[in-house]
Structures are given as structure tokens and as C-alpha cells.
Amino acid sequence: MKKRGVGIAAALYPTGMSGGGDSSQAIVKVKTDGTVDLIIGSCDIGQGAKTVLAQMAAEELGIGYDQVTVVNQDTDATPMCFGTFASRVTFVAGNAVVQAAREARSILFEVAAEDLEASPDDLVAADGKIFVRGAPDRAKTIAEVAGKANFAMRKLVVGRGHYMRNPSSPDPQTGQTDPFATLAWAAVLAEVEVDTDTGEVEILKLVTCYDVGRAINPLLAEGQIEGGTVMGIGATLMENLYPFYPTQAWQPESYHDYVIPTAADVPEIVSAIYECPSTNGPYGAKGIGEMTANVPAPAIINAIHDAIGVWITEVPVTPEKILKALEAKG
Amino acid sequence: MALNVVGQRVKRYDGLAHVAGETKFVDDVIVPGMLWTKVFRSPVSKGTIKNIDTSAAEKVAGVAAVITGKDVPNNRYGWGGDQYVLNDTAVRYKGEPIAAVAAVDEDTAAEAVSLIKVDIEEETPVFDPLEAMKPDAPLVRPEGNVFMYGDRPFRAIVLGDVEAGFKEADLIVEGDYLHPWLEHAQLEPQTSLAVPDASGRLTVYTVSQALYLHLQSLCSVLQMPMNKVHYIGGTVGGGFGSKNDMHADHIAAVLALKTGRPVKWRWTREEEMLYSTAKGSWHMHFKDGVKKDGRIIARHVRSIHDSGAYVSLNAYVVDKHSFLVAGPYFIPNVYVQGYAVFTNKPPASSMRGFGITPATFAGEVQMDRIAEAVGIDPWEIRFINAFREGEHTATRRVLDSVALIEVMQTLAKTAGVQLPDRLMAMSSTQRR
Numbered sequence: 001m002k003k004r005g006v007g008i009a010a011a012l013y014p015t016g017m018s019g020g021g022d023s024s025q026a027i028v029k030v031k032t033d034g035t036v037d038l039i040i041g042s043c044d045i046g047q048g049a050k051t052v053l054a055q056m057a058a059e060e061l062g063i064g065y066d067q068v069t070v071v072n073q074d075t076d077a078t079p080m081c082f083g084t085f086a087s088r089v090t091f092v093a094g095n096a097v098v099q100a101a102r103e104a105r106s107i108l109f110e111v112a113a114e115d116l117e118a119s120p121d122d123l124v125a126a127d128g129k130i131f132v133r134g135a136p137d138r139a140k141t142i143a144e145v146a147g148k149a150n151f152a153m154r155k156l157v158v159g160r161g162h163y164m165r166n167p168s169s170p171d172p173q174t175g176q177t178d179p180f181a182t183l184a185w186a187a188v189l190a191e192v193e194v195d196t197d198t199g200e201v202e203i204l205k206l207v208t209c210y211d212v213g214r215a216i217n218p219l220l221a222e223g224q225i226e227g228g229t230v231m232g233i234g235a236t237l238m239e240n241l242y243p244f245y246p247t248q249a250w251q252p253e254s255y256h257d258y259v260i261p262t263a264a265d266v267p268e269i270v271s272a273i274y275e276c277p278s279t280n281g282p283y284g285a286k287g288i289g290e291m292t293a294n295v296p297a298p299a300i301i302n303a304i305h306d307a308i309g310v311w312i313t314e315v316p317v318t319p320e321k322i323l324k325a326l327e328a329k330g
Numbered sequence: 331m332a333l334n335v336v337g338q339r340v341k342r343y344d345g346l347a348h349v350a351g352e353t354k355f356v357d358d359v360i361v362p363g364m365l366w367t368k369v370f371r372s373p374v375s376k377g378t379i380k381n382i383d384t385s386a387a388e389k390v391a392g393v394a395a396v397i398t399g400k401d402v403p404n405n406r407y408g409w410g411g412d413q414y415v416l417n418d419t420a421v422r423y424k425g426e427p428i429a430a431v432a433a434v435d436e437d438t439a440a441e442a443v444s445l446i447k448v449d450i451e452e453e454t455p456v457f458d459p460l461e462a463m464k465p466d467a468p469l470v471r472p473e474g475n476v477f478m479y480g481d482r483p484f485r486a487i488v489l490g491d492v493e494a495g496f497k498e499a500d501l502i503v504e505g506d507y508l509h510p511w512l513e514h515a516q517l518e519p520q521t522s523l524a525v526p527d528a529s530g531r532l533t534v535y536t537v538s539q540a541l542y543l544h545l546q547s548l549c550s551v552l553q554m555p556m557n558k559v560h561y562i563g564g565t566v567g568g569g570f571g572s573k574n575d576m577h578a579d580h581i582a583a584v585l586a587l588k589t590g591r592p593v594k595w596r597w598t599r600e601e602e603m604l605y606s607t608a609k610g611s612w613h614m615h616f617k618d619g620v621k622k623d624g625r626i627i628a629r630h631v632r633s634i635h636d637s638g639a640y641v642s643l644n645a646y647v648v649d650k651h652s653f654l655v656a657g658p659y660f661i662p663n664v665y666v667q668g669y670a671v672f673t674n675k676p677p678a679s680s681m682r683g684f685g686i687t688p689a690t691f692a693g694e695v696q697m698d699r700i701a702e703a704v705g706i707d708p709w710e711i712r713f714i715n716a717f718r719e720g721e722h723t724a725t726r727r728v729l730d731s732v733a734l735i736e737v738m739q740t741l742a743k744t745a746g747v748q749l750p751d752r753l754m755a756m757s758s759t760q761r762r
Contacts, residue, residue, distance in 0.1 A: 008741070009694035010712050010734060012658040013686055018650040043539045045569035050343035058335040065340045072564040075545050075556075083540025084566075085574050085680055126334060170649070170725065172480040175487035175666070177725045179653045185734040187712075187741040209741040211733045219339035231570075231682065234515075241511035241608050246458035246636070248375075248424070248675065252513075253600045260515050272744040276733035276758075283336050286731075294687045298694030302708065305698060314508040315691060 001196045004204070005307025009298035010187045013291030014180030015281070016088045021167035024089070025079035026096040028057055028104040030157035032150045034128070034143035036061060036104075039071045041081030042093045047289055048220040049089045053097045055216055056282055060101035061108075062125030063142060087287025090216060091181060092163050094282035100161030107157045111149045112140050182278035184286040185211040188229075190299035194307045196326060199319030201237060201304060202267075206296060209272040213286030218273060221288065225271045228292025234261045236297040240316050344565065355567045356521040356535045357596050364523070365394050367585060367595035368439035370429040370446045371605065372421040375455035375674040376468070379418055379448060384429055387442035392434040394589045396442065399428075402584050403553040407576065409641035412471070413677070415551055415580045421450065422470055422639035423676045425605035432585040432593050455674035459636040460613065462673050470639060470672040477637070477645050477670035485652040487666035489724045492619075495628025495663030499619030503700045507616070507692035511636070512609040513602075514681055518567025520597040520606060522578035524586035532586060533560040536579050539569040544576055551580045552587070559583075571680035575607045575642055610644065610678025611636040612651075612688035616696045619663070624706045624714040628663040631655045635685065637670045638677040644670045647678070651685025656724045657693040658734050659715035660762070664724035709749060712738060719759045732758040 016022060027039040038057045044050045054068040072078055081093055109120035112130045116123065116138050124133050131139035149155040170177035191204040206229055215221045238259050243250050252258035277284020301312050310325035347353045384396040399405045399418030407413055417426050429446050433439035455470075456462045462475040469475060476483040496502060523535040532554070538544040538561070545561050552559065566573060578595045586593040597606070612635050619628035633651060637644035652668035668685075681687075701711040716734040723729065735758045742749045 007698070008708055008712070008738075009690070010658055010697075010716070010738060011686075011690045011694065012654065012717075012734070014650070014654060018646065018653055018684075041542050043541055043564050043566050043569075044344070045539050045566040045573075048342050051340065054343055055335045055338065055340060059333060062334075065335050065338070070343060073562055074564070075541055075559075075561040078541075078564075080542050081540075083538075083543050083574060084569065085539060085571055086684070170485070170487075170653075172482070173486070173488065175485065175652065175725055177653065178727050179649075179725060180727070182731060183658075183729065185658065185732070185737045187734070187738045189741055189745045189747070207741060207745040209737045209744060211737050213731065214337070216336050217338065217340060220342065228682075235512055235687070239510075239512050239515075241513050241603075242611075242675075245510060245611060246461075246673070248457065251604060253603050255515075255599070258513055258515070258603060270744060272740050274733060274737050274740050276731050276736065278731045283333065284731075290682045290684070291686070291690075294683045294690040295694075297687075297691045298698075301691075301695050302698045311505075311695065311699060313506060313692075313695065315510060 002193050003196060003307040004193050005303040006189065006191050007299050007302025007306050008187060008189045009295050009302060011291055011295045012183045012185055013087060014183055015091045015287035016165060016181040017086045018179040019168055020165035022082040022088060022092060023162065023164035024081040024093040024096045026093065026100040026161035027079055028100040028159040030104050030146050032147050034146040035067045036063065037069050037071050038097065039078055040093055041078040042072060042089050043084040045084050047224060048217065049084060051220060052090050052216040053093060056094055056097045057101045060098055061105055063128055087289045090285050091281045091287050094285060095163035096161035098282045100159040102159065104157055104159030107155060108142065108145050111153055111155060112145045115140055181280060182286050184213065184288050184291060186291055186295050188295040188299040190303040192300060192303040192307060194304055194322065196308060199322035201317055201322065203233060203300060205268045207270045209274055210288050210292065211274045211276050211286065212288050213278045213281055214275050214284035215273050216283065216285055221273055222271050224289055225292045226269055229269055229296055230261050230266055231293040232296030233265060235315060236300045237316055353565060355518055356523055356537050359523055359535050361525055361592040364592040364594055365432040365434065365589060366436045366439050367582060367593060368431050368436060368443045369427045369581065370443045372424055372426040372428055374421065374450055374452045375424045376422060377450040377452040378420045379450055381449040382418065382429060383447040386445040387431060390438060390442040390445065392438040393431060393442045394591060395432045395585055397430050397584055397588060401588060402551060404551050407547055407551050407580065413640045423674050425676060427581065430581045430585060432589055457673050457675060459634050459671035459673055462671050470674055475672045477641065483669065485649055485668040487652050487664060487724050490663035492628045492630050492663045492665040496619040499627055500622045501620050501703055503618045503620055503703045505616045505696045505699055507614040509612040509688035509691055511611045512681060514570040514572035516568030516570050516572050519599060519602045520577035522582040523592065523594040524582040525592040526586045526590055531558050531560055532583060533562060534579050534583055536561055536563040537566055537573050538563050539566050539573040544579060547576055548579055548583060552583055570682045572606060574680045577606055605676050607642060607677050607679035609681035610638055614688060614692045616692060618696065618700060620700055620704055622704060624704050624711050626659060626661050626700065626715050629656050629661045630665045632667045634669045634671055636678065637672050638675040639672060640677040642677045642679040644678055647685045651689050653725050654686060655689040655693065658717055660717050660721045666724065710753060713753050713756055718762055734758065
């Protein structure tokens, strides 16, 4: 018999390395035509770090995203970054990029101030121009200003950025500590159908809501959510590195015996993004890269309980576990 | 201030290059004269190395070098230097690297590896972390099978008085949970290409997802300053935490320096599945004291993490778990014991979600069991206990930008679930 159920789960996830002390640096270099090199030590592991960091640099300098070149491939050129993990790059490296871009912009403002007959503090950069706040006609293009910086003013237009949260080590007795930069919040709803004859679980639909603080790029945020959700489905229903745990017997050696989800296993996924800005992240951003893989499992297991009245307390949820639990329930 | 570029759905910076097949990953880089690597891995899970004989391997035509631990300038790396680049004393897991060959092609390197003779006195391993914690268990590591946090064998998080909370509670809900070992299953296996040059510098093409941490680590292994090692990477073919530990760069680098030639080492999928780091398993016990109105007033969690054979990032993984395993809820009395336990498996380490993945799994199934026990709807139990602005976690971190209630309201709306008005009227900024 096929029985349907609905379950939910809620979650939090910390942004940045637990315990702090993880630095990222950024260098923003403006070429003489006003295009920009963003030089960072952060790796892109497919999540889109280059994209969102370039967006931030473009935003601060008032130029288009396509005016920014990301240089991150070479430790001879790039500055320190702790790495791409702990849901930290958008937040930590992002803060460094914003600081670097603002320093470069302030140099451009100093150069432009004389021509625009205004104080650098009264200048704004947007749409490829530097102009007087409230008087967009009193403007110079960023290309003109960047050229003048070098050819007339003998200035190098480079901005530096550095971000690091203070290290916080836990009190040895109580564990008291300030371990994270900010928290992101999430909730997921799962609809499942359980076949009580075969023990198979079909996920009919997953609805998710993630608080990303601020979506620097909603397309990539949705990509993180959908990718993580599918990874979470694998962890919930399929994956186990040691099937005869705690022994190593029958350890899978390939994707033939360590089965992960394919497109055929992906149910309908509806993703809502909620924005509760962090107080300390770039534009309020929070990190959600990792947490999206965490929340499906309990939502699916709670939906299974709703469907057939058994608690599954070990993942992955195999047909064998379902049938045994049904048998025990009687 | 209005934003122009931030918040826009711009295309992925390198998306077109990826889909057009133009992106160069490490294995796409071919250098003339390049040698290939295969590694002799421990055939046993635990044992003392008595002798390593590489003489027959060295004689194979096409072999440029065979290295063991004595060829590595500083053979220790990882957390506190507890891991060996090439183990030459006592192995702790099946598959631990002992010797490495650089040869003209992979088949020749594999043939040479098959001729390496290692005399290992096999010892009794322990695979079950619950067994490993017992006083008479075989020692995985000389320092003991349980990681010491100061003078304690676990990370302790203590808030309020959990026993007093249990006494005050109307009912107690307990649950045991097991989260298994998981593989990262990233597309690109561990791969490294090390290219020495005449000036004494070494260029290393790496899959690292933490270039600068690995620069520091590799310089320590090679005993070279940072300006002599030139890392090229930054675009990774999938990581998920599998490339925070150094898997291939150190051995390729030592072989390159020894031979004076470019050396590539690419792991097979089988090596990746069997021997690379993974997400270690978790045994978790929850005991919750709950009031009839649904408030959780006390939570004790005892978590045991199977860390495999080496510390790697596992002490950190357990910390991250312990700090937040009480979940997204305000609970006034919390006691957490997080254990990192060593067994004779390949080392666990970082993987997407770290120690929070098992915490979310166990904690959220536990929430539904609490809801059932007190007869309150699963939505409402979460609204009742959800963190509010200005409250603090079990580690006494005061919270801002709290939005769990709003996120759950948005989820309900998106999913077409009609929640009672009293839940839809709630807010994270309302005081409890």
C-alpha cells in the first residue's frame, strides 16, 4: 500500500570558521581605462565565488560586472585567503573585497575632485561615472579618471582589503565562546510517498526557505539551494560509505556501488529566499553553501513518520529499514 | 542605497568556459617530460613497519625515482603534524601511503609499486568508535583513542543546570541517532602536478580548495619558503570539503624535486572512494526535558564522532557540532559532550555541513518526537522554541539578525500550508 506524509525541519548554520581567526585579503587594481582586476586568494569550487565577489567590486566602483577580471589562480599574484569552506567566502572574502574596492574608489575620488570642483566626500560612483552627489551632470567617466590618475597625477589606483573575525576559543569548563560571524536560518517541507510493501520512499516534493541575509546573486543562491537539496536527498536515501559499519566490509569502490542521486531522482523543488541582513556581512550577506545539504534528511524522515507512523533514526533510510520498522510496529 | 550589480542574476563568471570545455583542470595540464605516480599503500589496517625494500622497484626500466618517508624533508603534516606524508613507522589505516614511484607512465609506476616489499608486523585494529573508547581497546594512536579537549576527553558546553531542568520538566524525551560515513563524491579526483625549474622554484598545479593553507603546509613539508613554491589553482572541479586536506601535492612535489622533472599524480576513483578523507559517522544521544506547553527547558546531547585514524580537522568538526547541536531554539539548560574518537579507518575530515549535518538530522527528528510526546503540532513546537532576537546560544553567543520564525512563515506560505493566525502573527523580534 502506498501512503503519503508531510514533514518539516528547521535549521541554523554558522557563517565562517567556528572560532574565527580565518582571514581573507583582497586587492582591487584599476587599469588606466577604468577596468578592474580583482585579485583574491579564494578558490571557486563551483559555487560561484568569482561571480559574487566580482559583483561586489563592480557595485562599489560603479562599473559593470563585465568590467571586472578575477585573478585567483596563482599564489605569486594573489593575497592570503584561508580557503573555500565553512560557508565563509561570500561573507569573509566579500567583506575584504568591499573594503578594497572602497579604497580604490577613494583614490579615484581624490583624482576626480579637482576637475569636478567638489570634495571627494561629495562624489558618487555609478554607471561607469564619477559625479557630484545630487548633480549627475557634473561627471567624469571612470575611464577618464583612471587615465588621469596615472598619466597626470602619477598615482597607482589600488585598494586593499582584509577581513578577519577575532579568534574566540571556548572556555574549557563551560564552552562559552563566540564561535561564528552570523547565523543563517532555514526550514524545509517534504512530501513523501512510502510503499509499505517494498519499503521504498519516493520524495514527491521539497519546499525550502533559506535566509541568505542578502542574495548577492539570487540565481547562484538558488543553485546552492537546489544542489544542496539534491546532495541531502542522496544522504537521506542512498549514501553510506561503510554499509556494514563499523567494519569496512563491502566498502564501495565506485559510483556503481556508491549510488548518488541523478537527475532522475530529483523531485519537484520549490525554493524561497528570505533576506534577513546580517549586521556584519557584505550588504548583509550570510553563508548558506553548506546548510542546504543538511535540512532535507529530517524533513523527509518526519514525513515518513507522518505517512506510516515509524521513526527512522539512522540514515540512509533504506527499504530494509522501513520494512523492519513496520514489522516492529506490528 | 540602491544597488546596481549586487542582487542581479548575472551569469556565472566562468560558466561559459565550463560548459564549452575550455576550463583547464589540473589533469588537463600536460607538460613535456612529465612523469607519472603510483603509491604503495598499507595493505593492513594497523601495524608496525619493520622494513621497506624498494630495490626491485628501482630497477624497473622507466622508473625515475622511488621515495619513502626518509626522502621527505619534513615527513609530518596535518593537525599538530600527526600525519605522515609517507609512513615509515606504524600505519593506522589500510591504504595509508608508504612509498611512491615516479615513472614514465602509470603502468610502469604501478608495476614498480607491485615490486615494493614492506615488512609490516600486523596488529589488532579497532573499527568501532564505541569499542575504541573502552580502556582496554587497542591504541589507534599513542596519545590515546579519544581526543583531549584540555583535561577532558570531550568538548563540554555547559549552560545553566541541565539536571535541575530535567527535574522541573513535565516529561523527558530521549532519542538515539546514527549518521553514517559519507563520501564527498566530487567530480574531480585528487590530482597534482609539480613542475620544478632551474631557478629552484617549484610550481604546483593543485585541486586545493584552500590554496594558502596548503601553500603553508606544503612549504613546511618541503622546508622551503613561500616564495619558492608557486601554487596554481583556484578553480576546482568540485570540493565539498574533500580538498581541504592535502592528498596529492606533497608526494608529487617530493618526487619532482627528487627527479628534477615534472611529476603528476592523479588518484583513481577507487583510491578516492577507499582512501581519501570523508565525513565521519556520528552516534548521538539526546535527552530533553520538556514542559507540557511545549517549551524545551533542558537538553543533554552526547555525541561520538568516528574520526578515523588521524586528527586532521576532526577536533574542529566536533567543536562545530558541539557549539550548535542544541539547534535553532532557545533552551536555558544545555549540556553537550562532543567526543572525537579514533579508529583504524582512513581519516575523517571536513565535508559540507561539518558536524552540523548530523546535528540537524538528529535534532530535527527529535523535535517531531517531542511534538508527538506533548501533543503539539510540529510547526507549533518549533515556533514556541525558535530563537528570538537578543537571545543567546548554549555557548552564550548573543544573537542578532534572527529570522527562523519568519523563514518558517515564508515556508508555510510557499508550500500552501495554512498556519493558525497566532503562529503567523509571531515575530523574531517579539520578546518571549
